[in-house]
Amino acid sequence: MTVTLLKAKWIVGHEDGRHVLYEDGEIAISGDSVIHVGGKFPGAAARTIDYGNALIGPGFIDLDAVSDLDTTVLGFDNQPAAKKGRVWPQSYMDAGPTEMYSREELAYQKKYAFSRLIRSGITTALPIASLFYREWGETVEEFSDAADAAEELGLRVYLGPAYRAGNTVVHDDGRLDFYFDEARGLAGLRDAEKFCEDFEGRAGGLIRTMLAPDRIETCTPELLRQSAAAAERLEVPIRLHCCQSRFEYDSVVKLRGKTPPEWLRDLGFLSERALLPHGTFVSGNDLEIIRDSGATIVHCPLVSARHGNALRSFRSYREMGIRIGMGTDTYPPDMLLNMQVGLMVCRVVEDSTSACRAEDYYDAATIAGADALGRPDLGRLQAGSKADLIVIDFDDPFLGQTIDPIQTLLLNATAHTIRSVMINGRFVMEDGVIPGIDDRAFRQRAQRQFDGLVAKYPMRTLGHPPVSEIFSSSYRRISS
16 A cells, blocks of 8 residues: 655644644545544655645535636626627527637637646536537537546546527617527437436546536526436436526526526426525525525625625525535636635625634535535545645745634635645645646637637627727727
C-alpha cells in the first residue's frame, strides 16, 4: 500500500457528521481514498509533504458549474435581455437557429472551463452552459468530448447534455412569447438517457452522469414527467433551473396555472434527486413543497446578486429544513467568493451580523453538495472518503490574520490562495500549476473564441443592430 502523507497547520476533518478542525494535523492518502485524518499517522509514507501554515480541506462541490466561456459579462450592463440578443427574435427563429460554436470550439470551451474549476478548488462539478448560442440543445458528441477533457484534467464531474422543448421569442413589437417543439425535447431526453447509459462510471468512476432539462419555462409537462421517470430508472441526479426570475415565475403561472414548485410537485418531478437552481423567487407554500419533497435548492449567490436577486434568506431556508447546496453559475467559478457574497447578502437581507456564520456556507459548499448527490464519500475528509482535497496557503499576504481558519477564508480568501488540488488521490494542481495548461495561452484563445461569438450577435438580436449598439461602452472610446 503506497501512502502519501500531507501535513498542515490546519486540517478540516470530519467526525460524527460534522466538520472538525485539527491543528497541526496529518492526512494520509492511499490510492483514491483517505485512510487517516487527525494526529500523527502511525504508518510509513512513500511521500510526505509538509505545507506548513496552510489549510487542507475537502474540495468544493459545484452543483451548477459553468462549462462555458464567460457570458455573464454580456448582460452585466446591457439590458434588457430581449433587446440585447439574449432572447431570440422571431426573425432569427424564422431563418432557422444555427450553432454559434463548432464542435472543436465546444470541446475547447469545456476544457477551458474545467481547468478554471480546478483552479478554484472545485473537485466535483455539474457543468452547465447557455443554450442561447446553440441551434437547440446540447449533443452527445460534445459531452463525449467533455468526458475526455474531464478525464484528462482529473476533474470529478456529473455530465449530461441539456435539452428543452421550447424557448422564449421576442416579436418585432417587443412582445415576448414562447415557442414549443415537444417532439424535439423528447428526442433530446432520449439522447441524454443514452449518454447516461454509456458514460456512467467512466474513468474509474470519475465520470458520472445526470439529466439536465434546461429551464422550467422551456419544458412541457410530458418532458418533465418522462425526465423524472428516467432519472429514477437510471438512478442519476436531475437538475432544473426554476424560481430564478420574475419572468420565469410569472410565465409558469400563466402557462400552467400553478407556481413552479406546485407544477413540479403535481407532475411528480420533485424528489431527493432534484437539484433546483436558484430558488430566489417564491410565494405561498412554495418553500414547504420543496422542503417536503427532499429536493435541493442550488444557491448561486454571486450571479444572483449581480442580477439584483437574493435568497430571502439563506438562514430562513435552512431553518425551515430545506436542503441547500452551492453552485457558481458564473465566471469566475470562485466558490470562496460565492460563499463570501452569500454570507454578506444573507446578513444584509436579515439586517443582522448573526444571521449566518462562516461554517454555515462552508458546510453548504462541501457536505450539503455531497448529500445532494447521495455521496457520503465526498465533501468531507475522513477514513474511507475519496481523496478530494484542496490546500490553501495561509502565508498569502492578503489573507490577513487568523483566529479561526474558516472565518479567515470567508473574509479574505479567493481562488488565488488555493495552492494545490487533489482529486481521487491524484494531484491535478500543485503549487498553482495544472499539468499541460498554459493559463495565459488558454485565456488568449478563450478571448478569440469569445470575440467570434460576439461578432455573431446582430443576427440573433431584435432589429439586428450592430455590435456597438448591443453592447455599451463604459466610456467614450478613442482609437489611436
